[in-house]
Amino acid sequence: MNSAVVNSIVTDSAPESTSESFQDACISEASIDARVKELNERYHNLTPEQRVEQLYKDFSPSEVMLTSSFASNSAFLLHLFSITAPQQIIHFIDTGYHFPQTLSYKKRLTELYHLDVVDVHPEEWKHEYTLKDETWKSDPDFCCSINKVEPLDEIKKKYKVWVSGLIRWQTEHRASLDVFEHRGGMIKFYPLIDVTKEERDAYIRDHNLPFHPMVAQGYSSVGCIHCTKPGDDRCGRWVDTAKAECGLHL
Numbered sequence: 409m410n411s412a413v414v415n416s417i418v419t420d421s422a423p424e425s426t427s428e429s430f431q432d433a434c435i436s437e438a439s440i441d442a443r444v445k446e447l448n449e450r451y452h453n454l455t456p457e458q459r460v461e462q463l464y465k466d467f468s469p470s471e472v473m474l475t476s477s478f479a480s481n482s483a484f485l486l487h488l489f490s491i492t493a494p495q496q497i498i499h500f501i502d503t504g505y506h507f508p509q510t511l512s513y514k515k516r517l518t519e520l521y522h523l524d525v526v527d528v529h530p531e532e533w534k535h536e537y538t539l540k541d542e543t544w545k546s547d548p549d550f551c552c553s554i555n556k557v558e559p560l561d562e563i564k565k566k567y568k569v570w571v572s573g574l575i576r577w578q579t580e581h582r583a584s585l586d587v588f589e590h591r592g593g594m595i596k597f598y599p600l601i602d603v604t605k606e607e608r609d610a611y612i613r614d615h616n617l618p619f620h621p622m623v624a625q626g627y628s629s630v631g632c633i634h635c636t637k638p639g640d641d642r643c644g645r646w647v648d649t650a651k652a653e654c655g656l657h658l
């Protein structure tokens with residue numbers, strides 16, 4: 409079975425659209441845009457800590473979803489939430505292709521900060537397909553879609569706000585983001601978005617946070633085994649391709 413066939417099966421099995429009229433959908437999109445604008449105005453000058461505290465005044469915990477890849481920068485966001493919102497569940501997308509060091513780092517941070525982590529997995533037969541096909545070589549976007557993006561789709565529907573630790577200096581796409589963004593009917597929340605490298609390093613140093621073990625081996629960014637090499641910032645991700653994002657945050 410080639411990736412086009414699997415792609416069509418994935419698309420065909422997508423849930424049917426609701427009976428919401430186009431006009432209702434436009435009104436709802438416009439109201440989310442207005443909410444995002446208002447939130448950005450209020451959160452713009454706050455510190456990351458203040459932003460996280462304020463989030464739970466503006467939304468109930470049951471409306472907030474947080475994802476972490478337990479990669480190089482993850483300790484910052486996870487430590488912040490463990491102090492200001494220890495009840496927050498952390499969703500970890502287990503692609504099946506993580507480095508063993510990432511899984512042991514996840515275990516270490518979970519124990520250290522008493523995190524409540526829920527693993528999210530791709531559908532087994534689809535993951536097996538990518539394994540046999542080595543889809544990351546021929547079509548990494550499709551591989552990420554199966555193993556990262558799609559597993560979170562059902563979960564996302566239960567929440568209004570999606571928190572992640574994106575920072576502007578990481579990629580060109582991230583450089584264009586604000587503290588809040590409207591994406592596909594959800595409000596994305598990036599409390600660290602305007603943190604500089606120096607501020608990130610100072611937070612890690614001041615709080616004595618453990619780095620991902622592969623950072624010391626020259627990996628500034630750590631993703632799946634097949635798509636990660638040593639390099640500065642995100643230069644070691646999807647080397648020799650135009651791909652810079654897994655698609656989760658696009």
Ligand code: SF4
Nearest residue numbers: 544548551552632635
């Ligand atoms: S990062 Fe690579 S191996 Fe991981 S899901 Fe994406 S393409 Fe597949």
